[in-house]
Amino acid sequence: MTFGEEVGGSLNRESLLIATLIELADNLVDDYDVIDVLTVLSHRCVEAIDVDAAGVLLASPVGELQFVASSSESMTVLELFQIQANEGPCVDCFRDGLAITNQSLDEADGRWPAFTPRALAQGFRAVHSLPMRLRGRTIGALNLFRTHQGSLTDDDVTLAQGLADVATIAILQHRSSMDAHTLNAQLSNALNSRVIIEQAKGMICQSTGCDMDEAFNRLRAHARNHNEGLTDLATRVVAKSISPSDLDQWMKPIRS
Amino acid sequence: MTTQRLLDIFTLMERLGRESSNGIELCGVAAEFMSLDGAGIALVHDGGELSSLCTSNETAKALMELELTLGEGPTVDAGRGDAVAAANLIEAGASHWNLYRPEALALGVRAVFGYPVRLGAVHFGALNLFRCSPGPLDTDQATDAYLMASVIGRAILTYQAGGSADRLVGELNGSSMLDFRIHQAAGMLAVQGSMSVRDALVSLRAHAFGIGCPLSELADRVVTRSTRYAPETGKWLLEPENSRDPQ
Numbered sequence: 373m374t375f376g377e378e379v380g381g382s383l384n385r386e387s388l389l390i391a392t393l394i395e396l397a398d399n400l401v402d403d404y405d406v407i408d409v410l411t412v413l414s415h416r417c418v419e420a421i422d423v424d425a426a427g428v429l430l431a432s433p434v435g436e437l438q439f440v441a442s443s444s445e446s447m448t449v450l451e452l453f454q455i456q457a458n459e460g461p462c463v464d465c466f467r468d469g470l471a472i473t474n475q476s477l478d479e480a481d482g483r484w485p486a487f488t489p490r491a492l493a494q495g496f497r498a499v500h501s502l503p504m505r506l507r508g509r510t511i512g513a514l515n516l517f518r519t520h521q522g523s524l525t526d527d528d529v530t531l532a533q534g535l536a537d538v539a540t541i542a543i544l545q546h547r548s549s550m551d552a553h554t555l556n557a558q559l560s561n562a563l564n565s566r567v568i569i570e571q572a573k574g575m576i577c578q579s580t581g582c583d584m585d586e587a588f589n590r591l592r593a594h595a596r597n598h599n600e601g602l603t604d605l606a607t608r609v610v611a612k613s614i615s616p617s618d619l620d621q622w623m624k625p626i627r628s
Numbered sequence: 629m630t631t632q633r634l635l636d637i638f639t640l641m642e643r644l645g646r647e648s649s650n651g652i653e654l655c656g657v658a659a660e661f662m663s664l665d666g667a668g669i670a671l672v673h674d675g676g677e678l679s680s681l682c683t684s685n686e687t688a689k690a691l692m693e694l695e696l697t698l699g700e701g702p703t704v705d706a707g708r709g710d711a712v713a714a715a716n717l718i719e720a721g722a723s724h725w726n727l728y729r730p731e732a733l734a735l736g737v738r739a740v741f742g743y744p745v746r747l748g749a750v751h752f753g754a755l756n757l758f759r760c761s762p763g764p765l766d767t768d769q770a771t772d773a774y775l776m777a778s779v780i781g782r783a784i785l786t787y788q789a790g791g792s793a794d795r796l797v798g799e800l801n802g803s804s805m806l807d808f809r810i811h812q813a814a815g816m817l818a819v820q821g822s823m824s825v826r827d828a829l830v831s832l833r834a835h836a837f838g839i840g841c842p843l844s845e846l847a848d849r850v851v852t853r854s855t856r857y858a859p860e861t862g863k864w865l866l867e868p869e870n871s872r873d874p875q
Binding site: 432433434435436438439447450454457552553556557560561563564566567568570571572573574575576577578579584606607610611612616 | 631709710711713746747748749750764765767770771774775778806807808809811812813814815816817818819820824825851
């Protein structure tokens with residue numbers, strides 16, 4: 373599995389897009405971990421579109437929106453996704469099946485009373501949410517945050533919707549036929565994978581004294597280095613068949 | 629998230645709970661809620677073995693015993709985490725359960741469904757649903773089955789933590805089951821107390837009930853290290869010097 377090497381910051385946007393598409397296509401024909409793919413996709417959103425954070429929320433079969441992957445694992449950013457189980461741009465986007473673009477948080481006017489102040493407090497000024505649709509059913513939303521005002525271009529929005537569609541395909545896990553039973557099972561599995569990862573993060577955090585952000589990065593680094601699925605590795609951590617202290621160290625990438 | 633369907637479950641729980649001897653009638657609730665011919669719930673234990681928690685009628689009981697004896701069937705698959713549906717057992721290709729299929733047919737069962745009852749890596753149990761006529765679950769039923777499995781998971785946890793039916797209603801109305809802090813806190817507690825994440829999820833709830841604190845708030849305190857469990861004394865300690873700021 374060669375998926376998810378960091379795509380260098382020096383590439384121009386066109387090259388970056390081509391690299392991203394090849395990377396995703398390569399992986400979606402193989403066995404893959406859905407949380408890992410969605411995490412990479414979130415990172416690529418931040419690199420290819422003029423946004424500062426991106427995350428994927430999926431709806432459970434019962435219709436509860438839950439966070440599954442993000443470009444940042446910091447607790448403050450995760451909180452912004454978590455709060456959208458109840459209210460926020462993703463909830464509206466999911467409910468109506470329509471994109472919300474260039475929503476200025478300064479002008480949100482009490483539309484999201486719990487979400488907006490927290491997003492502003494973290495320095496975000498604008499938010500976008502793109503529906504993840506499958507044959508008439510909305511299964512989740514791609515959430516994009518920006519720290520500065522100003523509009524995304526039409527090209528940006530098209531690209532973001534394209535990446536949201538790729539995320540939808542990733543959830544389906546290369547099934548050719550997708551009846552309601554199978555789709556519900558895939559959604560439920562993807563959401564449950566995220567819970568397994570959170571349980572493992574707590575164990576790693578307590579065992580090694582690191583923070584939640586680093587716990588995730590160590591899990592991911594170890595999974596890649598040893599060609600193991602992220603969820604499979606997290607399951608082994610929870611089952612205590614691998615000790616958190618035996619996970620590979622994570623080297624913080626040097627970024628401009 | 630409180631929806632009309634969840635309120636329907638509460639109403640059923642209250643009515644069937646009054647009629648039952650032990651006050652808990654989860655299988656009866658599941659069967660009636662889903663408008664199916666019967667339901668069974670199995671518990672999954674640490675080694676992966678199953679035991680019957682409850683069944684809604686004689687056929688459900690026989691069906692569950694069949695699975696526990698043969699070691700195959702929808703409940704067994706669901707206990708491992710796979711949601712399964714065999715909408716017509718008469719068709720030989722409907723399932724890979726070669727031993728189970730003819731025996732289930734002999735009981736008059738035509739369609740069986742299995743749903744995992746799990747929270748992350750912890751498999752608590754499995755919900756078995758069946759019908760004596762063939763056919764898949766409709767879209768609403770398929771959604772209801774996930775809601776029912778989620779309610780069952782929280783019920784098992786709540787009762788194991790010593791909570792009452794009232795506690796369960798409070799929990800179902802409250803924080804989401806997928807609240808990531810609760811799961812991070814369970815992971816931390818598992819290491820602090822050298823226990824399994826399964827036991828940590830139960831202990832976290834038991835302590836929240838004991839001190840009258842919402843579960844998500846206690847989880848937040850564990851994650852921000854302002855509360856921890858001390859295994860040497862079995863006590864929960866407050867760490868007031870730790871800031872409440874998220875790490």
